[in-house]
Amino acid sequence: MKRTWLLGFGFFSISITWALYNAFIPFFLENYVQSIAVVGFLMTIDNYFALFLQPWIGNRSDRTRTRYGRRIPYLLVGMPLAAIFTAIIPFHTGLFTLLLFMILMNLSMSLYRSPTIALMPDITPENRRTKANGIINFMGGVGSIIAFGVGSMMYDLHRSAPFIAAGIVTLICLLVVSRSIKEERDGVNSEETRIPRISLKSQFDRTTLFLLAAIFFWFVSYQGVETLFTLYGKNYLGLSEKASAFSLTFFSVAFVLFAIPSGLLGKRFGKRKMIITGICGLFVVFTLVIFVKDLLMLRVVLLIGGMFWACININSYPFIISTGKEESIGTRTGLYYLVSSLAAISSPPLLGQMIDNFGYSILFYCASASLLVALACMLMVRQGNESSDAMGG
Template sequence: MGQEKLDYRKTFVLGLGFFSVSIVWPVYNSFVPIMLENYIKSTTLIGAVMTIDNLFAVIFQPIFGALSDKTNTRFGRRMPYLLIGVPLAAIFCSLIPSANSLPMLMTFVILMNFAMSIFRAPTVALMPDVTPSHLRSKANGVINFMGGLAAVIAYGLGGFLYKKGTAYPFYMSSIIMTMALILLYIFIKEPEIVEEKAKVKNKEKDIDKSKSLLFILFAIFFWFTGFNAVETFFSLYGQYELGIDPGKASMILTSFSLSFLIFAIPAGFVGTKLGRKKTILLGIVGALTVFTLLIFVKNISAMIVLLIIGGMFWAFININSYPMVVEMAPKGGVGTYTGYYYFFSSCAAIVSPILFGWIRDMAHSYKPLFIYSCIAFGAALFCMLFVKHGDFTNKNYTEEDLKFMKENI
């Protein structure tokens, strides 16, 4: 078992699910505000509309994740949600640029966001379903790499296509989503025997494991709180504190994202070798150190170097946290626990920009940005110290389960 290797070909195919999700949001976030501006003059209202995706993630992703655990069809547990959600999302995504009124635009935006919520948690839950526990950090590294690659394509190719026609980036996203679904349906076989044995062992309730779950979920909330503030306000921080234009500030922050993309797969190897908890703790301490230095560093070149290092540590955290959460799931509960993960990360995406916005208004300055981020990562570090479960153990799998996983991933 310890010598078993990840099948990268199938894992890349599996990553197409996350790729299809990640191709949509950069296009949506880049161009929908421009369309909304034709009807809404209030930036606050436009910002409120643009939080619908996170609001739906908090409400619907846990629901559909849990429902997929209980689903049993000839297409599998997760696949029915993809077969319904992806085509609907693709249709409504492609219709957004055709809207010629605010009610029509809002209808397509809301329906697309709802359709995306149907399949996101079940799609992510596919990975732990068909991947042995000790390979999940590596697999998650590949899948997040695919997501990062999708974002790069969406920003690069989407911007080029938008100049040719405002609808083209949306058509591109819809086509790629549909093609990814077809490939997933053809090449990924969902397990059946693992689920059927779940009901017997699901009844064991481990209080200590529940405490670990709660602490890691709050850790996830806090580190996304710190990250989302920097992601949201760094352009304004650059403009007002560094004296550079927002476009250049955005390019500086891109070094963080590119670093995450580069280190996504290596972070999975580190988590497998060192252990998930130790790798996450290393990542938090590293990120905390980087953001502490960024409180004082104003030199652009030095900031880029620090952000590249920070992207590496962010990969250590992000790649290994989801596998830790689903490792604690009872058999048959992976979709539910995937929903928990997205509930807490999405809550942070909603709360953090508002909270730091209030702090900025009180301070009349963007100087507290990295202090705020450090406090959030410090809280995440504190929570992680109490997490006692989530590293790989094969005791929950029968030989038959392991044989099936070995044959299918």
């Protein structure tokens, strides 16, 4: 598991960058546009590029063969570019340059996000993947805590400080991953030399379709809340920008603490059962937030919500991988991020428009309803090929 912890630095860099992006970019956009729906749309315009790139790059990485491996070359190109564009975002001079830097940053991240995540199943046997996913998400959760906690304090000092720090962290993480992970040595199927051609169409069986639908709807809920929560806290609850961003730390802390246990529970009881438990629990949490006005209670509820989000998030990626074949890992990773990108595109502007029409109180009503749809889809998903996990093998 040592290699899994080292690989976690790749996910750490992704998470810290995304957390800063979602927490502070809305404040930049708010200086130029008044409509929350427009803010939500502008927060997702970059995902239109990711929508097409990530499935294609995931598919390409399945068939890539270089002396650096299948996935690492994409990290070597994407991570330095992402570091640069993340660091310069706060130095925009207007709406045009802000959007330009945002798009370039996200295009760069699209180059390496799917290959980074696909490295985990590449170097991990199937019966250990839920635990391994718990470890790399633990690392990602630590990144989110740093972004929301330390990042909010750095933002108070100067708005550029957390973004520059994130760029530096990304470069350090690239060095750690590229030096510690050798795909030819560490891959569980490293002896395989045939390069298969994977058809995207062949991946869409009944189980996969319902699972992708469930993933879409729970990410609609999560992405909408994550993107608009800081504005919700500031404009509806009357919190400061710092307090709004810091409140998300409690969600992330619980996610981190429960990431590895969630993976172990998924291995013991099955990934599908843990995902359904997480959806039900997060629905209750988001429903409770509707009635919470006290800051302390809000943070307690968010703390509980982070635990249920771990049940969903830690088990969902290994589950969609387990429903396919080993040679399609990169392709199915791309599909996973295709669906999450679709949710990221549709959720913030849709929920932003609902806020424009009905006020901020509507945010968690919509998020809760989306989780109910995700639950309905998940109940249509068959158990999948995870017998070894459920048996603890």
